[in-house]
Amino acid sequence: MAAVKGVQAAGAVDLGALLDAGEGAVVTLVAGETQLAAHRAVLAARSPVFQAMFQHDTLEASSGRVSITDVEGEVMRQVLSYIYTLQTPQLSGTARHLLAAADKYGLPALKDVCEQQVAAQLTTENAAAAAVLAVRHSCPKLTAAAVAFIKAHNFQVLATQGWADAMCSHPQELIEVSRLLADPPAEISTPATAEEGPTTRARTPAAAAPVTSSRHTLPPDDAAVSRLRSLSRDEKGRRLIQTAQGGETEELRALLAAGADVGSIDDDRRTALQWAAWEGHEEAVTYLLESGADVNARNIRHNTPLHSAASAGHAPVVRLLMRASADANIRNLSGYTPLHWAAQEGHLQAATVLLEFGANMEARDDEGNTPRQLARKNNHQQLVQLLT
Template sequence: MLCRSFSWFIRIFVAVAIFTGFCHPVPVTESYTGVTVHTLTTDNSESLTVERVQEAEKATAVDLGALLDAGDGAVVTLLAGDTRLVAHRAVLAARSPVFADMFRRVTVEGSSSQLVLSGTEGPVLRQVLAYLYTLQVPQLPSMAPQLLVAADVYGLSVLKAHCEQQVVAQLSVETAAAAGVIAIRHSANRLKQAAVAFIKAHLLRVMATQGWAQAVVNDPQTVVVLTHLIAETPTDTRDLSGEEKGKMLIAAAKEGSVSKVRTLLVVRADVDAKDENQQNPLHWAAARGHVEVARRLLEDEADVNARDRWQNTPLHQAAWNGHAPVVRLLAASFANHDASDESGNTPLHDAARRGHADAATALLEAGADREVRNDNGDTPLDLAKRNNHQRLVDILGSS
């Protein structure tokens, strides 16, 4: 009797408990990836998730830097040479308008989840992604110029400004030319002003560096713009005097450096500056056979018939040293092919004496007089015979 009564009591208690549960939902707390949610059991046995916005935002604040090399959840692979980096589209698009535009185009074109970034080297791209995830500027001075370029390419103005500051801080005679080129190409105005002022203050030393030569070879048009800025921009430092510029131009002509000659002419070096022997840059370019330097000097209206202390013209120098291409260039620029030096020798005399058949032929083609005599009464043919230059004898002896 007692057992049967107790059994009924249990049945009634369970029924009441079940009925109460259906009428009053009991909250159950779950944790999922750090976000706390509350699930309510309803009278139709369906689950309804309610997010508490403030708690969710706080709970999902993740250090994005920790996701940089994570493969799980990465939705895009960036390829730069041999470097492959996985990243999250949402992060890249939020930080960079350029990446955002890339992803929009990928969506429209239906492309794969890989992007090939041919203009950025792998190590540089890695630092760019590190910045995109952490917003911490990399402290890598040696990489600052490349990062500045990448920051400009991907529309990262804050990173670009910081890199610009780093490049300015480490300007030197070796880096100034490259920095100036980068500044012009990527509209880095602060760096451009600093580089121009630095180069103008140290022009001779900068132009003597390998960095300047490489800038001229790699991007000659931008170097021309840079040199114009150097010529036009005033600075607080001492400008080179006209005499110093002239000496530099003569040295550049001797060396055969077209880039240095071009730069010095832009900053108004005297194209007819003279050394202690009254030889100008064109004399030296002709003597050394630097035809492109000679061409550039002539374009700037160098005196093609200038005389040195021995009354030699640049054409004398080219003929004496057997530089036929320079002979042709000077002759085409209206050089006097029959000009006489202090001994009455013409360029053809010099070519004949030295046995330079090609130079003599170029002079004859330009109209040089083979019958002219020097102060000793010798013709070019006489000098060729006396010095046993048979090929010249044949050339000059033929009518």
């Protein structure tokens, strides 16, 4: 095992030297005023996003130039250094920006380290921004840590300028944070923070319970379950769908414990899983899947939960469903696959995940349109390039 680790380390160092030399680089990454030379084979090997970009006849693949508008030059330089060396850069003040970039390019190990760094630097002023970051980029440990921090500080965070700024710039994410504050995941651990200092005894973010796994939450309250057992079968089903739509996972747990049918449907034959997928409630989706929900259930238009998540652009939910063996190429009544929906609505990340799991980009709907043609009709240029 030690020998294997040695070979891996040597490989990383060798790639790092290749980056410094710049020899044979065939791709230029442009982030603002910063231009970085890289080898497309290395980028594709490390990042599924770059792999999807370069394995097709995209503009980036043909021109050898990748324009990056949402990552600053210095941050992109750190991302590139990590891709070549697999060594985490000095994070100091860039952890949040690097986390977002790591999520964008599918670098989970780097993202995890950034999560821990941001959680360790929580203060009353930056906690709102950290919570928003965690929700936007599906960071369960950081979400749990930020929610625990806000509650541990008697909600003082809500009176800061940081909270006010977050409310103006990211209202939807902050609404989700507020919901978690009202009904937080159980067993959340509070990390050591910059305000508490090194002498304060605290558990690390790694010990926090991920909000996307219902297996780490407490059992449903017995009294609540007893109360719900008296409801009719139809009423239990109606409430199950309603709570799934709102992402109220604890209520879902109680209803299912009280005998609600996980396959209950509404008037359009939509299940609780379809509603949770449409709304992007990752924790609810996870629990419903664990409870036996049909991942390929069809509504009245033959859309599945995967169609719903792809249409709404919830890439993390798309990944959850694919890992639960959802059919990436299943068709609705119009012949749309989930990739057709993602292409039509302009959801690049959802489309990337679908392609990663084998979605057919040449599939045609009932009018003969491929996903790429729908992307072109709706002027989603990045998707047109991805699907070429």
